[in-house]
Amino acid sequence: MIELRNVYKYFDDTVAVDDVSLSVPKGKFCALVGTSGCGKSTTLRMINRLLAHSEGEILLDEQAISDYDPVLLRRRIGYVIQNTGLFPHWNVARNIGLVPRLLKWPASQVRQRVEELMQLLGLPVGEFANKYPHQLSGGQAQRVGVARALAADPDILLMDEPFGALDPITREKLQEMLMQLQARLHKTIVFVTHDMDEALRLADHLVVMRAGKVIQQGTPLSLLQKPADAFVDSLLGGLERGLKQASLTRVKDHMAPLGPTLPAQSRIPARYTLRQALSMMLRDHSERLTVVDQHDMPVGELSLRKLVKEAHSSEQGSSRES
Amino acid sequence: MSRKPQPSLSTYHPAQLLVPVIWVVLLALAVVAMPATEAVFRWLAPDARQVIYQRADFITLLGRHLFVVGVAALFTVSVGLLAGVAVTRQWGRDFLPLATQVASMGQTFPPVAVLALAVPALGFGTLPIIVALVLYGLLPIVRNTIAGLKDVDLATISSARGMGMTDGQILRQVELPLAAPVILAGVRTSITINIATAALGSTVGASNLGDPIIAGIINTNMAYVVQGALVIALLALSVDSFFEVLQRRLRSHTA
Numbered sequence: 001m002i003e004l005r006n007v008y009k010y011f012d013d014t015v016a017v018d019d020v021s022l023s024v025p026k027g028k029f030c031a032l033v034g035t036s037g038c039g040k041s042t043t044l045r046m047i048n049r050l051l052a053h054s055e056g057e058i059l060l061d062e063q064a065i066s067d068y069d070p071v072l073l074r075r076r077i078g079y080v081i082q083n084t085g086l087f088p089h090w091n092v093a094r095n096i097g098l099v100p101r102l103l104k105w106p107a108s109q110v111r112q113r114v115e116e117l118m119q120l121l122g123l124p125v126g127e128f129a130n131k132y133p134h135q136l137s138g139g140q141a142q143r144v145g146v147a148r149a150l151a152a153d154p155d156i157l158l159m160d161e162p163f164g165a166l167d168p169i170t171r172e173k174l175q176e177m178l179m180q181l182q183a184r185l186h187k188t189i190v191f192v193t194h195d196m197d198e199a200l201r202l203a204d205h206l207v208v209m210r211a212g213k214v215i216q217q218g219t220p221l222s223l224l225q226k227p228a229d230a231f232v233d234s235l236l237g238g239l240e241r242g243l244k245q246a247s248l249t250r251v252k253d254h255m256a257p258l259g260p261t262l263p264a265q266s267r268i269p270a271r272y273t274l275r276q277a278l279s280m281m282l283r284d285h286s287e288r289l290t291v292v293d294q295h296d297m298p299v300g301e302l303s304l305r306k307l308v309k310e311a312h313s314s315e316q317g318s319s320r321e322s
Numbered sequence: 323m324s325r326k327p328q329p330s331l332s333t334y335h336p337a338q339l340l341v342p343v344i345w346v347v348l349l350a351l352a353v354v355a356m357p358a359t360e361a362v363f364r365w366l367a368p369d370a371r372q373v374i375y376q377r378a379d380f381i382t383l384l385g386r387h388l389f390v391v392g393v394a395a396l397f398t399v400s401v402g403l404l405a406g407v408a409v410t411r412q413w414g415r416d417f418l419p420l421a422t423q424v425a426s427m428g429q430t431f432p433p434v435a436v437l438a439l440a441v442p443a444l445g446f447g448t449l450p451i452i453v454a455l456v457l458y459g460l461l462p463i464v465r466n467t468i469a470g471l472k473d474v475d476l477a478t479i480s481s482a483r484g485m486g487m488t489d490g491q492i493l494r495q496v497e498l499p500l501a502a503p504v505i506l507a508g509v510r511t512s513i514t515i516n517i518a519t520a521a522l523g524s525t526v527g528a529s530n531l532g533d534p535i536i537a538g539i540i541n542t543n544m545a546y547v548v549q550g551a552l553v554i555a556l557l558a559l560s561v562d563s564f565f566e567v568l569q570r571r572l573r574s575h576t577a
Contacts, residue, residue: 074485079481081484088478102491
């Protein structure tokens with residue numbers, strides 16, 4: 001559990017972080033999003049005390065971080081940065097084993113843990129353990145970076161634009177990997193990115209920042225349904241917002257029972273997203289799709305008309321709530 | 323992790339040692355076999371009474387030369403490293419310009435002048451030449467230590483700190499190893515030029531490989547000068563080529 005209460009950071013006369021409050025419950029994935037220079041990285045670096053906050057309180061499991069020894073605090077928090085920060089003079093195995101060694105684990109236990117992590121991140125031990133960072137591709141290097149951050153099994157992970165320097169295909173692969181890891185490990189993650197799609201895809205909780213302030217925070221769906229202002233709206237893609245929302249929604253949550261009419265020709269698996277369903281409707285010139293389960297058996301149907309109506313009513317519903 | 327990084331076969335090869343070994347063999351030959359080359363040197367100084375320098379044998383002179391350079395290197399390396407590390411720390415940053423200035427002054431000051439000033443204070447002998455060599459050899463080491471440490475990627479240091487390394491651990495395990503090739507280049511320059519500069523010691527009574535050169539100049543005996551210069555050059559080349567091998571080994575991991 002990470003909690004920031006009215007946190008400020010001043011650099012000389014400028015305010016880099018301006019009254020930020022947020023809380024990340026245990027096991028949740030929080031993304032800080034904003035354009036460069038909005039204070040998102042500064043906020044992150046205050047959590048592991050790489051920067052000292054000027055005012056306010058930062059709490060880790062209900063205890064102020066100023067009560068911890070900064071070095072011991074950082075060994076409890078995994079940290080991943082954009083350009084990996086791997087040590088170029090150490091091989092992969094030694095890089096990954098850094099924090100366990102700092103914590104004085106016995107050598108055999110460190111080796112075992114390193115091999116375990118390399119397997120977890122899809123880096124065959126025989127092939128990669130003795131390689132040096134300059135021999136790795138960007139994606140491989142960042143896998144090592146993530147493995148190093150996870151080495152001592154910290155509860156908390158701080159990730160500072162970890163996939164920002166990667167090409168789109170590698171980035172998507174690593175996002176996928178991170179989602180799978182998170183589904184297994186349930187770390188408390190704070191993730192800084194300027195890529196809204198990445199944030200929407202990964203996060204349980206989104207925090208949009210601008211000029212050091214939090215403009216809006218909430219679940220990805222709640223932001224998509226009701227952006228606080230034009231800035232958030234444009235970050236969320238403006239006109240594309242509807243599609244982004246659709247990509248966060250599963251077909252199975254919107255399908256209707258099979259009707260008496262003839263089932264549609266086009267079939268879509270229930271686990272697919274609404275965005276993929278819409279795409280299929282456009283491609284196949286079909287207003288209706290047959291939803292199938294993993295055995296390709298029809299389980300329901302999706303109709304464009306109903307989707308539009310539902311979207312309309314859910315928007316009204318959410319505006320009534322707020 | 324108990325496994326140390328192993329130099330792979332492609333980056334380390336015993337054949338690399340071939341060059342320094344050749345130079346050392348040549349140096350040993352020159353030192354031991356010098357008296358046997360009288361016929362060659364007679365040709366350089368046909369009128370001299372003696373053509374091979376014999377006031378002391380070359381092995382002794384080489385030993386004294388190495389001693390002076392070695393003691394000076396011990397000082398320059400330790401003082402230069404400490405200074406370079408100190409002024410790149412957060413608390414020492416204010417002294418960065420001062421340190422580089424002092425070190426450059428040491429090098430702009432000609433060693434001969436240092437000797438002239440040091441002799442009245444320290445007397446004749448080995449001490450003034452060691453002082454001159456220390457002052458002269460400090461700059462390359464201080465400058466390269468500072469440059470090497472400043473070159474270390476800030477993101478690497480920041481991630482080291484973020485991982486929970488202490489300042490000392492970052493310095494020892496990250497900064498110094500990464501700066502090592504550059505620092506070593508400074509040590510190499512410093513020691514190599516000091517091997518040549520140490521010959522000046524003969525003028526203030528520190529007997530070493532400069533002796534034949536000085537004696538040759540005084541007696542206009544070209545053979546003496548060449549003998550001294552030859553052994554000094556071979557010594558410098560031997561030491562320099564060892565550093566070359568060392569540097570290549572260091573670089574192979576951080577290419």
